[in-house]
Amino acid sequence: MKKLESIFPFFKFYYFRKTILINSKIFDELYKNNKKSNEKYIVFLDSNFFHQDRIVREGKVLNHEIKKYFELLAKFLQRLSVLYNKKVIICLHPSSNEKIYRNNLKKFKVIKYRTQEYIKNSFIVIFHESSSVANAIFLKKRIICASSKTLGSYNNSRINRFVKNLKFLKYNLDTRIPLNKKKILEDLNQRKKKYNKYLTDNISTNGLEPGKITIINELNKKYNL
Secondary structure (H helix, E strand, O other): OHHHHHHOOOOOOOOOOOOOOOOOHHHHHHOOOHHHOOOOEEEEEOOOOOOHHHHHHHOOOOHHHHHHHHHHHHHHHHHHHHHHOOEEEEEEOOOOOHHHHHHHOOOOEEEEOOHHHHHHOEEEEEEOOOOOHHHHHHOOOEEEEEEOHHHHHHHHHHHHHHHHHHOOEEEEOOOOOOOOHHHHHHHHHHHHHHOHHHHHHHHOOOOOOOHHHHHHHHHHHHHOO
């Protein structure tokens, strides 16, 4: 766009003139409250199994896939719960149907609109693909990325991207791979040490200055407020 504007100076091909990198909303919200976190729960970040992004691309989810997905997820979460003696919390996506999840995950507490609170108090965070995982990265939580054929090709492609870019531990729900308590914990502890690059590139990109302060300062400079 910049090259085009240099050739045709009378035309403006994009609406912005300048970009400024600021610290993210996650940094603003969690930096001061970081010390209040603990490791009380195993937390699952739901991304809505029936999300429209998937339906539009792959069509309606079949009943046998729904049943199998919830069975696989429940078994995996229960195994982790027993292994580490931690209560499981299901943090629903805002668009998810609470009734469906409560009926299929009866052994676990299902909550909505309190995801950040439970991430802060998590021992391990499990997810498929969710923007909320950025909170867990910032808080240096142990993270497992779970895949399954029941999630469809679209979701699994996004899962693979997360695993490739952030080196999360990936677990295939379709398998019954034994869970080794000590080895999993050692692996997760090593992986969370590698979050720093993602944090500096995407969340805390501007030192310790809150993003909202940077915005105010830049507006002051630009318009002499």
